[in-house]
Amino acid sequence: MAYRDIVVYLDAGSDSAARVHTAINIAAKHQARLIGVDVSTKEALEGESRDQALAIEDEFKTAVQEAGLDFQYHAARPEAHTAEQLFSHCADLLITTQPHPDHRHLSNSVVPKDILVTAGVPMLVLPTGWTGEDALGEQVVIAWNFSRESTRAVHDAMPILKAARKVFLFVFARNYSDKNADVQEIKSHLEHHGVAAALEGWRDTGQTDFTSALFAGLDRESADLIVCGAYGHSPLFEDIFGGATHDLLNNISMPVLMSH
Template sequence: MIRDILVNLAQGVEKDVACDFAASLAATFGAHLTGLSVAYEIDVPPFYMGALPTDFIDAQVLENQAASEKASARFSASAAAAGISHEVRTLSASLGVAANSFAEMARLFDVTVVCQPDPDRPGPEEVISETVLMESGRAVLIVPYVQTKPFTAERAVVAWDGSRPAARALAEALPLLHRTKTVEVFRVTRGEDDDEAGAEVVRHLARHGLTAAVRKLPVGSGESVASAILNEVADQGADLVVMGGYGHSRLREMIIGGVTREILSTMTVPVLMAH
């Protein structure tokens, strides 16, 4: 069961979609919700320090502190409205230190909720989400920045490729899958394929009291796996995707693209990932 949830609190927004989604998730499971609010420090290289006026730095520090306090207050109001047990933790740190600290915190939570990076509003979300996914060792639930609905998981698509990250994601997603009405094991295949792989996933889920169907979609070498997954999500009207994150090294994924990065940039429903 999910009893302990962590969420990263957004700043500079009127509505924190990850915060509200995490509150609804906690209410569904009767879980405790912890929000982390960061007052980001200005990370200025030493050779630039002399070029920045002291009053500018002081003003920026005060602005970031105020933004953190506003995020904390918004979180407390959202959690109180949901009627859940909650607490706020605060941290003053640079983005890199904050991301690593958040990942370390996440190791002692059942699931961590973060927001998808918004390409029209650059912020810390991309660094936070990638770091917690790679370094926490736990499941990460990424919420689209356009999310409006509270948590629901009536129809889930499990993107299965047989990899270690996919196996971790499936195991961590079991409490969520028990809330669904329909589970589909979706397999994107290229070339020769093991027809029994999907059936083995269905067998495993059946032992957990879950009924699932398998759908296999062959794609050509030039076709996008991420697009195939997202198209299936749209076709099925799914409201949750479960998949492994970063099957290759993060550096390689950053250089050549990769399914994880493409999903993170184009996802339209919440995605539970694990590495």
């Protein structure tokens, strides 16, 4: 798999410029076409945000043209609510930002939550306040639990994993051991794709939860991206991101690539 079409969602919020900057860097790295999709609400076209909302198309086109990228631009209708209406199906990667508490009203509320589980496309979620200046995809942690969702996330992230300088396979399990056959199988599978993953397992003794253990490992490894599955089948955000995934996104401090 290669990233040939990348969608970046655009809005009038303060995080949009950095999101576009990051999307341009990723598209250039993978020689992909960048598709900007304006997901502004009707409210964004009123009051103080109006000028910024009206400038979204020109600013996006100027940035991608300066980068020399092939691109498209689409403006989604404010009432759009499906992956098709938000131009998400014909893409290999979606890029958005964790909703800013002060700017949620400026962007369509189905992004990221509902689109992630309906588009069938992996989504890179950037943290609120992301500047676009930090490294992304140089040191990657895979949050692995042998599930369908984490399996999908690994394969969806393969172009990034293959280009990374370091990849860490984080497994949180009661019986974790580097020598376990299932652990060695996923490690071998990654190696067959040219990804040399270092094992970073954590034996679950009941004294800490998955998210705390994961971030303790991230502090040690100075990771810049987490790859994980998004769990659940309901279109409701609370169900989709239940349990560890919900905790992870509520405490997002670095980019997370998720698949459902």
